[in-house]
Amino acid sequence: MLDFSWRVFSMTGNVDTYLLMKELERDSDEQFEQDDVEQGETLDSPTH
Secondary structure (H helix, E strand, C coil): CHHHHHHHHHHHCCHHHHHHHHHHHHHHHHHHHHHHHHHHHHHHCCCC
16 A cells, blocks of 8 residues: 555655555554564563
């Protein structure tokens, strides 16, 4: 989806498309960071 948004923006110069791309990028980064935190919690939790 990011590639598609970038291609549309680069072809049209539509600012809304660029803003959509940045929002998708930010959401993707936040999800990646959240996954890292969850994995870290799993690794840090003691096993009995």
